[in-house]
Amino acid sequence: MNTPPLYRQLANHYLDAIRSGTLKTGERLPSIRLMMEKHAVSLSTAVQVCRELEDYGVLEARPRSGNYIRQPDSAPKPAPALAPALDTSLYAGIHEQVCAVLKASQHSTIKVNFASAYCAPELYPLKTLQDNMIKTMRSDAYLLGAAGSTCGNGALRNILARRALASKTHLAPERIVITNGATEAINLALRAVTRPGDTVAVESPTFYGLLQILESLNLRVLEVPASAHTGLNLAALQLLLQGPERIKALIVVPNLQNPLGSIMPDANKARLVKLCAEHNTVLIEDDTYGDLVDSEQPLSTLKHWDRTDNVIYCASLNKTLAPGMRLGWISAGKWHDRVEMLKHTQSRGCEVLSQLAVSEFMRTPSYERYLRRLRKTLTVQREQMSTAISRYFPIGTSVTHPQGGTLLWVELPRRHSSMVFFQEALKVGIQISPGDIFSNANRFDHFVRIGCGAPYSPRIDEALQTLGRILKNQG
Amino acid sequence: MNTPPLYRQLANHYLDAIRSGTLKTGERLPSIRLMMEKHAVSLSTAVQVCRELEDYGVLEARPRSGNYIRQPDSAPKPAPALAPALDTSLYAGIHEQVCAVLKASQHSTIKVNFASAYCAPELYPLKTLQDNMIKTMRSDAYLLGAAGSTCGNGALRNILARRALASKTHLAPERIVITNGATEAINLALRAVTRPGDTVAVESPTFYGLLQILESLNLRVLEVPASAHTGLNLAALQLLLQGPERIKALIVVPNLQNPLGSIMPDANKARLVKLCAEHNTVLIEDDTYGDLVDSEQPLSTLKHWDRTDNVIYCASLNKTLAPGMRLGWISAGKWHDRVEMLKHTQSRGCEVLSQLAVSEFMRTPSYERYLRRLRKTLTVQREQMSTAISRYFPIGTSVTHPQGGTLLWVELPRRHSSMVFFQEALKVGIQISPGDIFSNANRFDHFVRIGCGAPYSPRIDEALQTLGRILKNQG
CATH class of the missing domain: 1.10.10.10 (Winged helix-like DNA-binding domain superfamily/Winged helix DNA-binding domain)
Structure with missing residues (x-):
């Protein structure tokens, strides 16, 4: 042993x-x-x-x-039979576990999927985007016959820069690179500023996809506690930054964090940007969810507070507009040239047709109208789901109340294991995201993430009742 | 100094x-x-x-x-004023030079482009592909509303596996991953089997894009001589493999190499595969051009000769079907799981629409008919270009005669500098690829690559005459 x-x-x-x-x-x-x-x-x-x-x-x-x-809730968990050889909090090693979870789901017949962070397809303006694609193709017979440029289509980059101004964020269009979703954007950001073996900090809990990216790049991971109210814990971060371990970069989702749904207060955003600059830690911002906030007032970004060009801004249209188009972007400031090189050698410029079709939509007032409608729909869906969870799940369950987005983060009474819950739910065709995969350190064993992207329905209600029953049967 | x-x-x-x-x-x-x-x-x-x-x-x-x-052709070149600090043959450092060349071209008004390896857009079946895209969208209103799976669309993977059988290559559909072009395929292959600092061998000359990928991954590059007739020089490779430097991987374009147009004889392919297996050097095969061979008989692949699952097969539809769709694929054998993980964390699954539209076309006999027509067209275009180059370029010029593809590799008399030639041509709106960027070791200073993807025309003839005049004026 x-x-x-x-x-x-x-x-x-x-x-x-x-x-x-x-x-x-x-x-x-x-x-x-x-x-x-x-x-x-x-x-x-x-x-x-x-x-x-x-x-x-x-x-x-x-x-x-x-x-x-404090008095423990219940009997302490027994120590695991075999202690791991590695300190799993420092090295990402989550990929296999995430894969096991995803593959188990793929091999089951899923009737109700609460594991998705996307909206239901019918909430996206797919008809308009299809029409735009057809129009675009008809207006340029040679569109599919030539490769696009590495940084992406100029029209789309202009629109993204103009829209960023609404959240007082200045992104130069010529320093935006269109990517295959935020995944590629974050991947490029990390490749640009780190080397294998470097340490990168993330929020805890964090989206498991991020932990997988970090693992694939052989980066060490430090998890910084985050709360559902104000996001990243700055005091904890400060301690870590002052510690002996050099933190090369920090990845933060300041707006509607996945899975917490937290929004960092402006004062925290400003302080975070300053802290990172002072410690020479590159701040990688993922603003994928910002546009899904309930309020009409756009949220500020970390980039807005950036005075030293130390923030790399990443975002995506995958959650807000069309998951099937795989469009994200990165504005890497002083690392732009390196990111452009990496994009060129990693996957070349993105496919042009979807960029044009999306630009066509985003430059019209319909886009804002669509987003307003989507936000209202999501507010209602989250509220309905949250009410049902409170009703059906065991006493002691607590649910986040995010001010936007598609996700709820549910804390079960400590006696429950989210992996057991996940397996039991899967057996009856219901998919959830077990808390375990949102950290390398097994911190969220009794949490689950529940997606609220689909309109509430009797089928969903019934599925939530079933989940509640499963938990109650677990004792 | x-x-x-x-x-x-x-x-x-x-x-x-x-x-x-x-x-x-x-x-x-x-x-x-x-x-x-x-x-x-x-x-x-x-x-x-x-x-x-x-x-x-x-x-x-x-x-x-x-x-x-032997007697030198002419006076030996003077030694460069400043010797480089690094042995450039060992470290890729070509990216900046390639960028300078590409950017110079972007900032010029190009009237005739001989730098492209693509066919002219009008040679691709774009109308059919557009129609397929429209049909696909109409048959599935939610297509753009959901992300595709990491490995790509099942129908396309089946078709690619079935087509590979024609060249006696067995690729299991479930171990194919659809990628953003061959660029991403090779990038994934290298990320799967190497670590920064490892040494990777390539053919010399080789496609500059490969050298850029290697540089971006911090890999050391060894260049192995290749000939326009039989491709990679196996004797030279053998010497290097027996040498003190561990060669982790070797990237080879066995069929219609870029820029040489060489096709490795079957015996050489078999021997190469065996050599690499013996030395535990992963063989990465790029078969992007194979389908453009003149003959109706499909060329064999390196993968066909592979008995130990030591060959990673990469290919692309960018040159043969539609550059704008960015579709490539990789069959990584025993490294499949790692490649799938890297694809998932690097860019996620490729956009589905184009995969479906392409499958729709490739599963019909029209696809083979189209390829036959394309091959014949390219044979004629290459012949016309080659004849004109022989006529207009200075005595002492020699041109390759590849048995397929879109490229000619032109050796100028030694007194010429391809970079000077490139600059002079650009001034009059003609773009060529200078030989310098096809190697890290400045071996091809008096070579140029000429693309023959466009139908021969008076405009092209005139441009070739102009190029000939520029060379003759250089003395």
Whole structure:
């Protein structure tokens, strides 16, 4: 048997102290700094120890005060039979787990899919986009006969730059690169500013797709706690930035974070941008969801607060307009030339037809009207789903109330395992996203992400009832 | 001033010996092996010394015999004023030069473009493909509303696997991944089997896009000589494989190599596959041009000779069907899972519409008919261009006679510089590809690649006359 990783040894040390009564309920745990000094461990290990204790339900974080010992909800989970050889919080290793989850879903007959972050197809303006594609093809018989330029179509880049102005974000059209979704945008950003082995910080929980990208690029991952209200925890970030480990880049979804749905307050955005600049940590912003906010007032971006060209802005139309078109973009500021080179050698310029068809739509007032309608629809759908979950799921369940988007992040009572829940649901044809895959550190074992992209219906209502029953049967 | 690289120092040593008469015309140069022992240099340095002497026109390689001193064509070129700090044959560093060439072209008004490897748009079945796209959209209103799967559309993968059988190549449809062109396919292959700093061998000359991919992935490049008749020089490869430098992968275009147009004989293909397997060097095959061969008989692939699953097969429809659709594919054998993961994290599944439209066309007999017509057209176009080049270009020019494809590789008399030629041509609105960018080692300074994708016309004839005049004025 391998030796448990250091953080687990230390966590066990504190667990023993709590069980034996040496540390009592209500007492304060040594601060992270003290823990680092006392045990001669790194910042990330100390942070991980606290997470571990949190996971055991014996620790309560009180803002601006510290970590306090609390009565565990239930019996502590038994230690895993085989401790992993690697500290999984530092190395992304989530890909296999995510694949297992996705493949299990592919091999099942799915009747109701709550695992998607997309809107239902009927909510997208597909007819208009199809018509635009046909019109575009008819007006240029040779369109399919020539490759597009690496950076993408000029008309679309202009429109994206003009739209960004609404959120007071200045993106020079000639420094925008059209990509295959935000996935490629973030991939390019990371390839431009990191090397294999570098450390990149992400929000925790974070979209599992991000963890997969980081793993594929052999990057080390540091998870920074985030809350459903204000997103990334800046105090925690600051500690990590001051720690011994050089953080090369930080990826943040400031608006309607996936899965939390959090929106960072403007003051936090400004402070975050400043912090990263001060520590020479490149800030990669993913603004894929911003346009799905309930309010008519556009949300500010991190890029808006950027004075030192240290923010790489990424976004996508996959969630807001047409998942099938795979259109995203990146504005990489001073790294533009490198990103352009990487895009050229990675996949060349994106296919032109969809860029033209989308531009045609986005330059008309219909686009804003469409977005307004979509936002209202999503508000209603989320509200209905949230009400049903509160009704059908066991007491002790709590649901986020994001101010936009398609996602709810559901915390189940601690006794539940989201992987068991996922498997049970799959057996009856219902797909959910288990919390486990939103972190490398098993922090969200009793969470699930529920997508609200589809109009509420008796079928959905019934599926949520079934999910509630499954949970109640688990005891 | 920096010290010249070792290979240049040694080349100068031999040049001095030749100039002073110590080594006489007709005498044999020490063999590569002897040179390695005598000067305690690496295999790649010894090979580079021979290349350098070849470039000075003082060396003649006689098959199965060795390298002999010969009378130089003209006065030896003066040594460059500043010797490069790096051995450019080992590190790709071509990207900036390629960009400079491409950007110069973008900033000029191009009247006649001989730099493209594509066919003229009117030679592609664009109308049929457009009709298929429209039909596909009309039959599925939600097509643009959902993302495709990572590996691509099942129907297209089946058709590609079935077509491969014609060249006796067995590709399992479920292990094909549809990519954004061959560029992404090769990028994925390299990401799957190499790490930054590894050495990858390529044919010399090779398509500059490949050198850019290698540079973007921080891979070291070894160039292996190739001939316009039989492609990759297996004897040279064998020497390099036996050398001290571990070659992780080799990228080969066995059929209608770009720019040489060479087709490797079957015996060479078989031997190459065996050699690579023996040396544990992954063989990455790019079969983008194979379908453009003159003969009706499909060419065999390297994959056909593969017994140990050591060949990664890449191809594309960009040259044969529709450059604007950006469809390529990769069959990565035992690396399939890793390639699928990298594709998923790099750009996700390709856009579905074009895959369906192309499948619709490729599954009909019209596709074979179309290819037959295209091949005949290209044979005629190449012949006309070749005749005109022989007529208009200076005495001493030689042109390849490939048995298919869109490219001619033109060797000018040694006194000409292809970069100067490129610049002069650009001034009068004619674009060519200078030989310099087809190698990191400046081996092809007096070569140009001429694309024959467009139907011959008075405008093209006139442009070739103009090019001939420019060369003659250069003296």
